[in-house]
Amino acid sequence: MSEFALEIKNVSKLYKLGVISTGTLSHDLNRWWHRVRGLDDPYERIAEANIQDSKGESGYIWALKDVSFNVPHGTALGIIGKNGAGKSTLLKILSRVTSLTKGEIRINGRIASLLEVGTGFHPELTGRENIFLNGAILGMKKNEIHSKLDEIIAFSGVEKYVDTPVKRYSSGMRVRLAFAVAAHLEPEILVVDEVLAVGDVEFQKKAIGKMQDVSRNQGRTVLFVSHNMAAVKNLCEKGVIMKNGFASEIFSSDTAIQKYLEEQESLGLHNNFSLKDSDFANYTAFITEGKIFGKNDNSIICGDEMNIHIKYKNNDPTAYADLHVGLYDAFGTKISHLAASFTTGSVIKLRAEGNIMCSIPRLPLIPGRYSINLSLHYRGKPYHRVLDAFFFIVEEGDFFNSGRMPGHNQGKFLIDADWQFL
C-alpha cells in the first residue's frame, strides 16, 4: 500500500472571471483551434495569480497554482486560509465535482466529503427511501446500506419518522439524517468543509465526535477546511496554509496556525482603504473608500464609540442596497454580523455617489485584533465585497464605567446588564 492517502502533484486550476456572454464563443473557438494544432491553451499564459485585492486585466485567473502535497494515511490535516484562497476549489477537485487544468492527484482509497450532506434528498420520498438514495449517490452499494440501515437510523435520531416523507421533516432532522448517511460511508479519506455549522449544538458535538473517532481511532485520513483556527487546532495534528491559490508545505497544525496568524499580522493594521474607480468599470455599485475610527478620529477603544464610514459610487439610479459588515476575531472566527437593514428595517436607496456611516455607541469588544469584511449587496446579489477591509485593534477601555474588566481569555465580548440586589 502506498504510504500516502493523497498525493497531490502540481495541481492548477484556471478560472474565467466575469460573465459568460457572446465573447465566450470566440474564446472557445480560439481555444479549440489552438488545441487542434497541438498548442497550449492561449489563456493559460495570460492568466494571473489569484490575488483578490487587484482586479486582473486578462479575465483569467489561477484559482490554484502548482499545489503539491502528500497526505499520509491516518492524518487529520487542516487546510487554512482566507476566503477565496483556493481551499474550496481544491476540495471540489478532490471530490471530482470539477476538473483540474493541470497536474495530477492520486487518491488511495475511497473518498467522501461532507460537502454533500443531504444531496439528492427527494422531498416526496420517506426517510428510509432517502437513506438508500442518498447512500447510493455517495457511492454505497445497496446491500452495504442494508447492513448499516439500523445503525444509520439510530445515529440520526429520527427513528420515529423514517417512514414519513422527508418534506415533513424539520431542517434539523434533515441535516441529521443526511449526516448519518454520510458518516456511515466509512471512507478511507473524509473531507469536511465547514458545514458542521448546521444543526443544533448536540448534533454538532456528535458530528465532531464522529470526525475525531474517524481520524484518531480508526486511523482514517481527514481533511478539514476552515478559517476558524480554533476548530483546526482542536481537530487536526497537521496543517497547510493556502494563499492566493498556492499551498504551503505541511506543518504541524500549531505551527501552521501560528504562521498564518503571523502573516495576517504582518499585513499590518489598516484602518482605511481607498480603491481605484477604474477597477470597477462594469460594477453597478461599488465601494470606493472606507474608514474605521473611534471617537473624534482617535483610536478605537473598548466601551467607546466606533465609526465605520463608507463611500460608494453607483451607476444605476434605481438601485437599492444593503451594507453588511462581518466582524472577525484574530482567529478568523466570525463574532458578529451587522447590516444597515437589521437596524433600520429598510434598505438604502443608492445615490450616484454617497456615504454610509455606521456608528456603534459603546463598543462591546474585548481588547484585541479584529478584521472586517464589507459587502454591498441587494437581496443576496452582491454588488461589491471587500474582504479584510479593515484590520484594527481595539484598545483597553472602560466599558462598564467601573474601571473593572474581565481578565484575558474570558470571553469574546462584553455585555452590559442591570443588577438588582434585593
Add this chain to the structure above:
Amino acid sequence: MAKLSVLRNSVRVIKQLSEIKSKILSLLNLYQTYKMQKENLPVRVISPQRGFFSFPLKEVLEYKDLLFLFVRRDFVALYKQTILGPLWFFIQPVLTTIIFTIIFGRVAQISTDGLPDVLFYLAGVTAWNYFSGCWNETSDIFRKNKDIFGKVYFPRVIMPLSIIITNLFRFGIQFLLFLGVFFYFYFSGHEIQPNWAVVFLPVLILMMAMFSLALGMLISALTVKYRDLVFLIQFGIQLFMYATPVVYPLSIVSPERQWILVLNPMTSIIETFRFAFLGSGTFHYVHLLYSFASILIIFVLGLLVFNRTEKSFMDIV
C-alpha cells in the same frame, strides 16, 4: 585528456543510472496501484486528460444500484399527491389521440393509409411519446441537477440513463394500451395485418432510446453554456413531430420527395412501427439502416460533448 573522458563517461553512467532508477520507481508505482486494486482499495487518479469517446461503462456498472434507485425515485415520486395517480399514463395518450383524430382525421381529413383513425394515431403517439419524453427530460439534466452535480461525483451518464429507463416503463404501459385498442380493432374485423416486422420492435425502441439520449445529451451539454437552446427546445420537439410522419403517413408525400422526410431518422422508425403492427406504411431496410447509422453517429457526438461538459460544467452553470 584521459581524465576528462573518464569524467564524461562517469557522468553518462550516472545519468543512465538515474534514468533506470526513475524507471524502477515508476514500475514500483504501477505495482502498488495493482496491489491496491487487489486489496480492493480503490486507487483513483484525477488528471486533466479526458477520454474523447469514452463511455464510463465500468463506473456505470459500479453505480448500477444508484441507476435503479433513480428510476424507482422517479416512479414513486411522480404521481405522489395526485388523485388519478398512474392513470395519468393512459390519460395523456388517449387525449392526444382523440384530439389528433378530430383535427387531423375529421377536420383536415388527412389520409391514414386506410387504417382506423384511432389506431393510426395511437400507434404514432405511443412511439413518438417515448422519444419525445426521453428527449425532453434529458435536455435539461445539467441545469436541473446542478445542486447534486455540484456537490458529489457519480458518472453523470447515470442521470440520462435513468430517464431513458423510467420512460421505457412508461412506454411499456402505454404500449399495453395500444395493444388493447389494437386487439379490439383486430377482432372486430378491421383490415389490420400485423406481420413478421414485429421482431424489429426491440431494435426500434433501442434506436429511439439512443437517438433521444444523444439529442438530450447534446442539448443539455450545450444549454449549460448557451442558454438559447432552452428556448428552442420548447417548441423544437413540437416542430420535429411535424417533420416526422406521426399525424400523417409517409405515403401522402409524393415518392420523389419522400427522401426529404426519410432524412429524419425518426421517419423510418415510426413507419416501421406502424408497418409491423398495422400492416400499412413504408418499410425499407435501407431506410432503417440509414436511420440506425445516423443515430449512431449522433450518439457518439452526443457522448463526446457530454463527456467534455461533465468535467467543466460546474464552473459555468
